[in-house]
Amino acid sequence: MRMSELSATSGVSVATIKFYLREGLVPAGERTSPNQALYNNAHLDRLRLVRALIDLGGLGVTAVRRVLAAVDDTAMPVEQTFGIAQHALPNPLPDLPGAPPGHGSEILDALVVAEGWLVEDANPGRAMVEKVLDTYESLGHPELASTISAYARAAAIVANADLDAVALQGDRAGMAQVVVVGTVLGDTLAAGLRRMAQEHITRTRFAPPQEGTIP
Amino acid sequence: MRMSELSATSGVSVATIKFYLREGLVPAGERTSPNQALYNNAHLDRLRLVRALIDLGGLGVTAVRRVLAAVDDTAMPVEQTFGIAQHALPNPLPDLPGAPPGHGSEILDALVVAEGWLVEDANPGRAMVEKVLDTYESLGHPELASTISAYARAAAIVANADLDAVALQGDRAGMAQVVVVGTVLGDTLAAGLRRMAQEHITRTRFAPPQEGTIP
Numbered sequence: 001m002r003m004s005e006l007s008a009t010s011g012v013s014v015a016t017i018k019f020y021l022r023e024g025l026v027p028a029g030e031r032t033s034p035n036q037a038l039y040n041n042a043h044l045d046r047l048r049l050v051r052a053l054i055d056l057g058g059l060g061v062t063a064v065r066r067v068l069a070a071v072d073d074t075a076m077p078v079e080q081t082f083g084i085a086q087h088a089l090p091n092p093l094p095d096l097p098g099a100p101p102g103h104g105s106e107i108l109d110a111l112v113v114a115e116g117w118l119v120e121d122a123n124p125g126r127a128m129v130e131k132v133l134d135t136y137e138s139l140g141h142p143e144l145a146s147t148i149s150a151y152a153r154a155a156a157i158v159a160n161a162d163l164d165a166v167a168l169q170g171d172r173a174g175m176a177q178v179v180v181v182g183t184v185l186g187d188t189l190a191a192g193l194r195r196m197a198q199e200h201i202t203r204t205r206f207a208p209p210q211e212g213t214i215p
Numbered sequence: 216m217r218m219s220e221l222s223a224t225s226g227v228s229v230a231t232i233k234f235y236l237r238e239g240l241v242p243a244g245e246r247t248s249p250n251q252a253l254y255n256n257a258h259l260d261r262l263r264l265v266r267a268l269i270d271l272g273g274l275g276v277t278a279v280r281r282v283l284a285a286v287d288d289t290a291m292p293v294e295q296t297f298g299i300a301q302h303a304l305p306n307p308l309p310d311l312p313g314a315p316p317g318h319g320s321e322i323l324d325a326l327v328v329a330e331g332w333l334v335e336d337a338n339p340g341r342a343m344v345e346k347v348l349d350t351y352e353s354l355g356h357p358e359l360a361s362t363i364s365a366y367a368r369a370a371a372i373v374a375n376a377d378l379d380a381v382a383l384q385g386d387r388a389g390m391a392q393v394v395v396v397g398t399v400l401g402d403t404l405a406a407g408l409r410r411m412a413q414e415h416i417t418r419t420r421f422a423p424p425q426e427g428t429i430p
Contacts, residue, residue, distance in 0.1 A: 079421040117415040125410030130406040150376030159412035161365035187406040189347040191245035195301045195340030197374035200332040206294040
């Protein structure tokens with residue numbers, strides 16, 4: 001297809017596609033004349049992946065390039081792409097001004113030992129968890145840290161499902177893509193289902209039975 | 216304490232505190248002269264909660280006001296504050312341009328029936344889950360929707376832990392605060408632990424045993 005069709009099909013403007021081409025996020029098309037090139041479904045797929053990383057994952061151009069290089073590097077073991085995707089995602093928690101350092105790091109270390117988790121210090125999840133635990137403490141609710149073992153159990157279920165989905169892919173390219181897509185979108189899937197489960201469990205645990213509603 | 220001390224202890228600038236006072240996010244201090252007022256630990260706690268909602272939760276001033284009104288409304292059943300906190304949080308997923316509508320809604324409806332979940336259509340989690348499922352599909356990986364039952368199981372564990380933490384509070388004020396704080400920060404706690412669990416499970420499932428590492 002031509003650039004104009006690629007744009008119409010993907011919903012991405014020609015100017016943006018040209019920018020991605022210049023930045024190397026989308027591979028060049030097959031040149032048919034000095035001013036024209038043809039694109040195929042692989043270009044369309046890549047373009048959609050780039051948009052998902054930028055618009056949904058919040059990644060910058062440099063981070064996208066790093067993630068795509070991992071996806072395309074057939075010599076890289078697929079499991080390494082998890083770490084690259086994790087590091088590329090922006091840390092969703094900024095520093096809270098004036099919050100004193102708390103005991104988040106110690107609580108997390110104890111969890112890691114209790115669960116027998118093999119996790120490097122550089123894992124980006126560590127900083128996120130420590131920040132949340134420190135914030136619970138600074139907000140006067142250190143007891144909320146006690147939820148961490150249930151959250152860890154849930155995280156193991158989710159991560160196993162993530163890995164199952166990767167293992168089901170037929171080839172390395174598919175596996176690497178699923179790692180990236182699942183890492184970027186899985187947090188939102190989990191957060192959405194958490195809101196639904198909160199409503200359901202609140203209704204069943206707190207609310208009195210009402211006439212006309214499902215018991 | 217005076218305004219200057221409240222600022223020093225909280226790490227929030229005097230100008231910002233004055234803005235919050237004007238907007239009604241922090242209650243007025245006890246006036247001791249036309250130009251001076253005294254603040255106590257309740258003001259400090261409220262100020263920290265406001266910062267957490269804005270800086271960590273990404274809430275705007277109007278959303279913060281709505282959440283605080285729910286926290287302070289002693290006539291409101293605590294379980295209702297969940298919905299208010301959920302609705303106040305910004306939807307983390309913008310629209311992906313050009314993505315065709317997929318089968319996310321049908322897949323989610325089937326899950327809700329299978330799990331027997333009592334969840335209203337207006338629950339903000341629904342739109343998040345549908346968006347993720349539609350995006351999986353538009354990125355050429357509809358099979359990733361199969362992870363949803365494991366994610367739902369994990370969400371139920373997390374939501375039960377959230378509700379347990381609420382039930383442990385001694386009074387309504389504490390319960391409402393824990394609902395808000397846990398709703399805002401729990402997603403990040405879950406996302407951080409997911410990254411750690413992904414690394415651990417990847418190592419134990421994919422990686423060959425190496426000399427010198429814990430087996």
